[in-house]
Each structure stands twice: as C-alpha cells, then as structure tokens.
Amino acid sequence: MSGREENIVLFPFMAQGHLIPFLALALQIRQRTGCIVTVVNTPLNIRNLRSLLPPSTSIRLVELPFRSQDHGLPPESENTDLLPPTHVIRLVYASFSLKPSFKRLISDITQQQGHPHVCIIADMLLGWTVEVANDLGILHFAFITGSAYGVAIFFSLWLELPHRRTESDEFSLPDFPEVSRVHRSQLSAALLNADGTDFLSICNQKNARLTLMSDGFLINTVEEMDKIGLEHLRRKTARKVWPIGPTFSYFINKPRISQADDAVRNCCVKWLDTHPINSVLYVSFGSQNSISHSQMMELAKGLEASGKIFIWVLRSPIGFNVNEEFRSKEWLPDGFEERMRESNQGLLIRRWAPQLEILSHNSTCAFLSHCGWNSVLESLSQGVPIIGWPLAAEQFFNSKLLEEEMEVCVEVARGNSCEVGHEQIASVIELVMGGTEKGENLRRKACAVKEMIEDAVNDDESYKGCSVKAMDEFFYFCRRKIE
Numbered sequence: 001m002s003g004r005e006e007n008i009v010l011f012p013f014m015a016q017g018h019l020i021p022f023l024a025l026a027l028q029i030r031q032r033t034g035c036i037v038t039v040v041n042t043p044l045n046i047r048n049l050r051s052l053l054p055p056s057t058s059i060r061l062v063e064l065p066f067r068s069q070d071h072g073l074p075p076e077s078e079n080t081d082l083l084p085p086t087h088v089i090r091l092v093y094a095s096f097s098l099k100p101s102f103k104r105l106i107s108d109i110t111q112q113q114g115h116p117h118v119c120i121i122a123d124m125l126l127g128w129t130v131e132v133a134n135d136l137g138i139l140h141f142a143f144i145t146g147s148a149y150g151v152a153i154f155f156s157l158w159l160e161l162p163h164r165r166t167e168s169d170e171f172s173l174p175d176f177p178e179v180s181r182v183h184r185s186q187l188s189a190a191l192l193n194a195d196g197t198d199f200l201s202i203c204n205q206k207n208a209r210l211t212l213m214s215d216g217f218l219i220n221t222v223e224e225m226d227k228i229g230l231e232h233l234r235r236k237t238a239r240k241v242w243p244i245g246p247t248f249s250y251f252i253n254k255p256r257i258s259q260a261d262d263a264v265r266n267c268c269v270k271w272l273d274t275h276p277i278n279s280v281l282y283v284s285f286g287s288q289n290s291i292s293h294s295q296m297m298e299l300a301k302g303l304e305a306s307g308k309i310f311i312w313v314l315r316s317p318i319g320f321n322v323n324e325e326f327r328s329k330e331w332l333p334d335g336f337e338e339r340m341r342e343s344n345q346g347l348l349i350r351r352w353a354p355q356l357e358i359l360s361h362n363s364t365c366a367f368l369s370h371c372g373w374n375s376v377l378e379s380l381s382q383g384v385p386i387i388g389w390p391l392a393a394e395q396f397f398n399s400k401l402l403e404e405e406m407e408v409c410v411e412v413a414r415g416n417s418c419e420v421g422h423e424q425i426a427s428v429i430e431l432v433m434g435g436t437e438k439g440e441n442l443r444r445k446a447c448a449v450k451e452m453i454e455d456a457v458n459d460d461e462s463y464k465g466c467s468v469k470a471m472d473e474f475f476y477f478c479r480r481k482i483e
C-alpha cells in the first residue's frame with residue numbers, strides 16, 4: 001500500500017489459535033506496508049497481546065468493552081483456553097454483543113482517516129463484522145486461520161447439513177464433490193444434532209453465509225499444501241483468495257509469541273537436549289480441547305507401553321474444570337507420573353508448553369496432535385509427522401487432508417467420546433516412530449512439506465515464495481480498491 005494514512009483493523013476471535021496468527025499477520029502488514037494497523041479485542045485479550053509485543057510496538061491495540069459474566073460465562077473468561085470446550089460456543093455468541101462498540105470504533109476511524117482508507121480483516125467466526133463493513137461502506141476481508149480444505153468442509157456441512165439427508169454413515173458434500181466421503185464420526189455432536197432450525201444451526205449458518213460474503217479471503221495456508229480447498233473457495237465465492245501462510249514464520253528467529261514462561265521453556269529444552277535425535281513424541285491437544293478421563297488413562301498406558309520417550313501437555317479431562325490443578329493421582333494410572341519421572345521416559349507439562357521450541361528441537365520425532373491448524377503448520381514447518389487425534393470443528397478434516405491427501409499423518413482416534421485402547425495407541429506410535437517403512441515415508445513427506453513451506457515464505461530480493469507473492473497481491477488489490 002502507499003503508506004499514507006490507511007488503517008487496517010484486525011479483529012481475531014478470542015482463542016489462542018486465532019489471536020497468535022492474527023498478531024503475526026498484524027506485524028507483517030505493519031512492517032511491509034507502513035499502514036496504521038489496529039488490533040481490536042476484548043480487554044483481557046488486549047492486555048495479553050500487549051504483554052507479548054515489545055513496548056516500542058507501533059501496532060495499535062484497542063479494547064472493546066466486554067464482561068464475560070454478562071453472557072453466562074465465568075468472570076474474566078474472555079479466551080477459549082480458560083473455558084471448558086462446551087462453553088466455547090457461548091463465547092462465539094457473546095461476541096455478537098461487541099457489534100455496536102465495534103461499529104462505533106470503525107465509524108470514528110473512518111471519520112478521522114477519510115472514508116475509503118479503512119478496511120477490516122476479521123476472523124471467520126466473526127461473520128457479523130461483514131454487516132458492520134457493509135453498513136459503513138468499507139472493505140472487509142476474512143482471515144481464515146484454519147486450512148482452506150478443513151474450513152470449506154466445515155462451512156459446507158453447516159450450510160448443507162448433508163448428513164440429515166441420508167441414513168448412511170458416509171456421505172458426500174453436494175457443493176464440494178472433490179472431497180472423498182465424510183463419515184458421521186467426523187462431525188461434532190452439535191453438527192450431528194443440527195437440523196437447520198435449531199439455534200446452533202441458525203447461528204452457524206448465518207456466520208458462514210456472512211463470512212463467505214467478504215470481499216476476499218486471506219488464508220493461513222500454503223497454495224501447494226491446500227490446493228483442493230483453495231480451488232473450492234475460489235469457485236464457491238468468486239472472490240480473491242490469498243494463501244499467505246504460515247504467518248508464524250515471521251516469528252522464527254524473532255521474539256517468541258508464546259505464553260510458556262521461561263522456567264518451563266528451559267526445562268523442556270534441557271530435557272530434550274538429553275535425548276537422542278528423532279526420539280521424542282510430543283503430545284498436545286492444543287489450547288482449548290481435551291480428551292475424556294478414560295481416554296486419558298488409555299493414552300497414558302499406550303505411551304508407557306510404546307516405550308517411546310515423550311512430552312505430554314496435560315489439561316483436565318473433558319467435563320472437569322480446566323482451571324483446576326491437574327489431579328495426576330486420579331486422572332492418570334497408578335504411579336504413572338512417578339514412573340515416568342524416575343525412568344525419564346516422559347516429561348509431563350501442565351497446561352501450556354513452548355510448542356514451537358519443542359517441535360523445532362532435533363530430538364522431536366513426531367507429534368500426537370488434535371490437528372488444530374496452527375499445530376499442523378508448526379509441526380510440518382519442522383518436518384515433524386503427525387499422529388492425528390482430531391477432537392472438534394474442522395480438526396477432523398485437517399486430519400483427513402493430512403492423512404489422505406498429504407500422507408504426513410496417521411489418525412489414531414477421533415473425537416472425545418470414541419473408545420480407543422492403549423494397544424492401538426502403542427501400535428500407531430510404533431508404526432510412526434519405530435523405523436517402519438510407513439514411518440520413514442511419513443517423515444520423508446513431512447520433510448518435503450517443510451521445504452515447500454520454507455520456499456513459500458522465502459522473501460529474498462531475487463526470489464519471492466508463493467505466500468509472499470500472495471501477500472503482495474493482497475496489498476496491491478487493497479490499494480487499487482482504496483484509491
């Protein structure tokens with residue numbers, strides 16, 4: 001852009017997996033265009049973002065008034081990582097209350113800045129921001145923090161409810177025929193029960209419809225990795241789609257955007273330093289999801305039986321308060337924690353680990369992940385193959401993309417109500433980490449994706465990768481529209 005007084009206003013959803021890539025995008029836009037960049041959110045999230053940025057930052061952070069207890073949420077709960085997974089949807093609904101203050105803010109900025117020089121880049125879960133942009137006659141782009149493939153299937157399922165039209169467990173998507181069949185076990189309980197007239201259907205359909213009406217889509221993905229989903233979105237929306245990811249690449253070798261404190265970070269890195277190259281399994285279900293108590297027991301037994309070294313980030317099992325102290329004696333097999341400590345087989349971390357540091361350490365061999373898209377990008381950018389255990393939303397389709405199209409993943413379980421035995425878990429770990437032909441293939445493919453990602457974000461004078469070019473094209477598009 002021209003570097004005049006354009007103001008780009010970014011509005012992420014209130015979840016770590018959305019705030020982190022949005023902040024990375026904000027910094028990238030600021031650095032590359034010199035525009036005023038404003039990030040908007042609720043007070044506690046803004047405070048958290050402020051603590052992650054250097055004091056000299058030129059990113060403007062703006063709080064919108066919000067009190068979680070006014071929306072049936074516990075006090076001071078403005079981020080999904082503080083909520084049980086069942087409450088996440090309440091935070092989505094609560095976000096509707098931000099509409100009047102957001103509209104006032106944008107209206108004030110347009111008056112100060114001059115009308116055409118403002119645009120919004122908002123989260124795909126904040127479809128109502130499209131209405132604000134339309135009311136004020138300004139540009140609106142959606143930044144999709146998931147894969148194009150996963151999010152496109154997720155939207156298609158909510159909009160078309162194809163599982164309601166068949167008795168069969170497997171079905172295809174009427175508007176997305178390129179996707180091989182979807183199975184009922186890949187649908188969340190909310191989606192399974194949706195019939196188009198219930199509250200959840202109405203909200204999700206409205207959100208998907210509005211989001212798809214944005215003036216264009218920035219996606220935290222790489223063209224080569226995610227071709228099927230990107231082509232689908234281009235066809236379905238007839239809008240510009242710019243795969244600009246992974247945005248976190250901006251932080252590699254820069255100050256870390258992570259909440260893990262220094263003590264945990266040092267402990268993990270020191271522990272990894274004591275283990276051989278390619279020997280450690282990293283286990284994490286992201287910032288907001290968890291598995292059931294019985295699954296946790298099986299996972300612990302499976303990890304122990306596999307004999308493989310592991311780091312496991314522990315969160316309370318589903319149904320228990322996420323903020324309470326982790327009860328190892330109750331939730332893990334008898335003596336598990338002590339045995340792991342004494343044998344040095346496993347390092348158990350509470351709640352939050354320095355994920356990028358762990359994945360980029362050369363002792364890390366594989367990642368047992370819920371397939372949240374940030375985790376996927378972080379893993380593959382380090383050439384680390386994935387053992388998939390998707391739990392919610394579009395994670396099931398990320399896992400499908402990784403296993404069926406990219407061949408960098410083996411899915412071990414699905415959802416937090418499925419039954420999976422420890423023998424099965426141990427055998428998948430062995431398949432991926434035990435020097436099998438399959439394991440070697442997974443690693444080879446993951447390394448090829450790592451190179452693809454490095455190429456995509458290459459920003460040398462002489463050669464720009466496809467994600468960098470897509471970002472430039474987005475700026476060019478914006479400038480033409482704004483001027």
Ligand code: UDP
Nearest residue numbers: 017286287288351352353355372373374375
């Ligand atoms: N994360 C982390 N440490 C943890 C858990 C999560 O650093 O213990 C970060 C992770 O690196 C990623 C984000 O939080 O950037 C989680 O996003 P993702 O899309 O993988 O999953 P979500 O938490 O949104 O389900």
